[in-house]
Amino acid sequence: MRASAATMTPQGYLQAQSRWHPLEIAFWLATLLPFVLFPDYLSLASQIAITALFALSLDIILGYAGIVSLGHAAFFGIGAYSAGLLSKYGWGEPLTGLVVATAIAGLVGFAVSFVIARFRHFTLIMITLGLGLLAFEAANRAHWLTGGSDGLQGVSMWPVLGLFKFDLYGYTAYTYSLAVLFVVFLGARRLINSPLGLALRGIRENWVRMPAIGADSQAHIRKAYTIAAAMAGLAGALLAQTTESVSLESISFQRSADVLVMLVLGGAGRLYGGLIGAIIFMVARDQFSGIAPQYWYFWIGVLLVAVVMVLPNGILGGLSHFYARWRGK
């Protein structure tokens, strides 16, 4: 890309930044492979797509804007419980369920963003951790509503578009999750290449300079945080609908930590970082827990330490580094 930059107009250069790379098309075509190659694993594939969406939402605030969050599962959980409860109390239509759950998570995110936008670094880690724990305990205590540690039972979804019933093999679930992931990804991709996306990178690169160029960083962060929260809620709603249950785990610290691990594994601040990270994490978990059901986190730990030490910018960061060196020769 750099070689041809000299002959490009500035506008042409910036437009080229957002052009589709052949590898991207290959990636999305590959997401269809499970239907053919692993028809027994479609439920897992569906969960991977949902987790990837969750990781993508964290990437927007953490990877692009550099806003740390250790409590991102709060929004995932809010989305999951919203969708689950809506269905339990009589409205099982999936798409409207998604919209409602996304809106609720987005509204909560918007309210929280006024606090988030004011702080940085260590303070922010503590605040998001605290908010995450708060959300977990609230869900735990509200047994009458959420089922507490027993999980939310009685979720029953109507067919998608009135046509496709959720089947035991996860065929509908994966199609549905993948379609939602793809649509939201297109939106996220657009956001990242937009003026707001550039401003978020500016916040990450230099927090001090932003006010000196007249930028209202807090307004940008509030906007991005609200969008990220809504996306996380959407992911949670998808999980609730496709599994027809909501467990307390969906709003736990564990989930917040896992998604952070995925993003770091895949490469934060890259559109596909969360997606690749989610695939690796979920497949590794599936495989490792087959080997040693009790100790599978041990291997995730090994993987995480190894990747962070060898590839500080995650797997995608490492790959693009080698690719650039190879192109440079």
Place this chain on the structure above:
Amino acid sequence: MSPPAQSNTPIALGTRGLSKAFGSLPVARDIAINLPVGARYALIGPNGAGKTTLINLMTGMLTPNAGQIFLAGEDITALGPQERVRRGLARTFQINTLFAGLNALEAVTLAVTERRGRAGRFWRGVGSDSETIDEAYEILRKLKLGDSCYQITRELPYGRQRLLEIALALATRPKVLLLDEPAAGVPPEESGEVFEAVAGLSDDLTLLFIEHDMHVVFRFASHIIVLVGGAIFTEGTPAEISADPGVREVYLGKRKHG
């Protein structure tokens, strides 16, 4: 309320009774400055005189303990940094305060987008806003950064990074520009290049710059303010300052810094 004007030229930026202390250490003492529109002022003084502090106070990065700041006669003391930038008061930094991971074109485009109030948009690509990009590229071209505008900031030669500091400030379309040692750290043989760029800026732009090199100061400044111990020691034309025995003693007589 407006600051007392000395002449008929309108005042672009003024301060009155501006004071600031860090704990018991006063860093700005009762500072009254009036920059006429289009002026080229130099702010000099020994290290620790409070020069950068004064810029931080004027731009709102520090809050004064007392006093007021006026931009075009309007009291801006209560406004935040970004509000002041939007009203036409921009600055550069002594230590590069750039977007290390963005290239020059992206960084200046970002600054122009912010000024145009379009930075909150997330449904259209940056690349589709040709007006903004053209303006950003024009600023870079004028500062001779056109050729290296696709290079990541952290990989730019140091002298070019100093120019990018100025480009980012210019993208806000300032009426008053405060330059904190624009050529700091640039080898002496290249610092002229930075100041040529400064001298080439529009005549309507009011400038205040901090600089240690007296040759540069006398060459580019129309008026000099000498700051010592957080207070204005004296001010005047370059001829007056160079003839002032007191200034010689506190500043000119001493060895120059780095």
